[in-house]
Amino acid sequence: MISVLGAGAFGTAVAVSLARNGGSVQLWAHDPAHVEALRQARENVLRLPGVPLPDNVEPIERLDDVPPEAVILLAVPMQTLRHLLQDNAEHFLARTLVACCKGMDLKTHVGPVQTISDCVPTAMPAILTGPSFAADIAHGLPTALTLACRDERVGKALQQSLTTPNLRIYRTTDTIGAELGGALKNVIAIACGVVIGARLGDSARAALMTRGYAEMQRMALRLGAKPETLAGLSGFGDLALTCTSEGSRNFRFGLSLGQGEPFDTDVTVEGAATARAALARARELGIEMPITGAVTALLDGQVDVRQAMDMLLSRPLKDE
Known part of the structure; x- marks a missing residue:
């Protein structure tokens, strides 16, 4: 049963x-x-x-x-x-x-x-x-x-x-690794939806997915996850699906944000609460998670879409 x-x-x-x-x-x-x-x-x-x-x-x-x-x-x-x-x-x-x-x-x-x-x-x-x-x-x-x-x-x-x-x-x-992969990819999916909704292009989405995956690994590995788990279905696999399909509620929510349109409040968007929780946890651990920070600031009305993108693009240059 x-x-x-x-x-x-x-x-x-x-x-x-x-x-x-x-x-x-x-x-x-x-x-x-x-x-x-x-x-x-x-x-x-x-x-x-x-x-x-x-x-x-x-x-x-x-x-x-x-x-x-x-x-x-x-x-x-x-x-x-x-x-x-x-x-x-x-x-x-x-x-x-x-x-x-x-x-x-x-x-x-x-x-x-x-x-x-x-x-x-x-x-x-x-x-x-x-x-x-x-x-x-x-x-x-x-x-x-x-x-x-x-x-x-x-x-x-x-x-x-x-x-x-x-x-x-x-x-x-x-x-x-399994629970953090599934949680954090929703935040990145919102960011990717924003990029496509704001007509910033597929190249920008690919960059966000890649750097978002680095953020996911940064937190998960710090908390004891195995890297192969994040590279598997519950991490990379789920990230690929939710960041590229309008079947994803989190991506559709980001799409609405990027287009400046309202979103159905009856639809559960787990990534919104997770962005805030993940950013708080990252600060507790001293981990840099700039995409999560930008999504949270956007959700809280502290920045608009262009300012959120500027937050990410103006970060210091670094090795990949």
């Missing part, structure tokens, strides 16, 4: 993909009205329209209905993860909890794996991350993800249970 907590687009897509393996899958949402809509329509009309829920996907609204043996996937936004864990801690004791969100907590400046460990010390934390769009997964298109778990035995079991006909899962024990 697999229980997916969070019936947004990604949680629904993963539930649909896992159900194709033939086992029972639960899909939990905190809003009873949303759960009832899923039951009636057998489709997530709000977040993932046009994708039928297989018969073996059961929408639920009570965490009491999650059986003790179930693997739990936490497909909720990063900024709500801590509240979910703290408010329902009794349901998560000594469980295997797999985070499916990407970001850094705005208050604590840590990622989802550390958040799970902080809130539920008896749980076994893991993270499922990498270059993936919900629609691709839901429609059965081939997708490769990274499963990171410190316990190699648990990681191998999760790799087997979460692999589906269209989801290929690679495994690592480097949870730090």
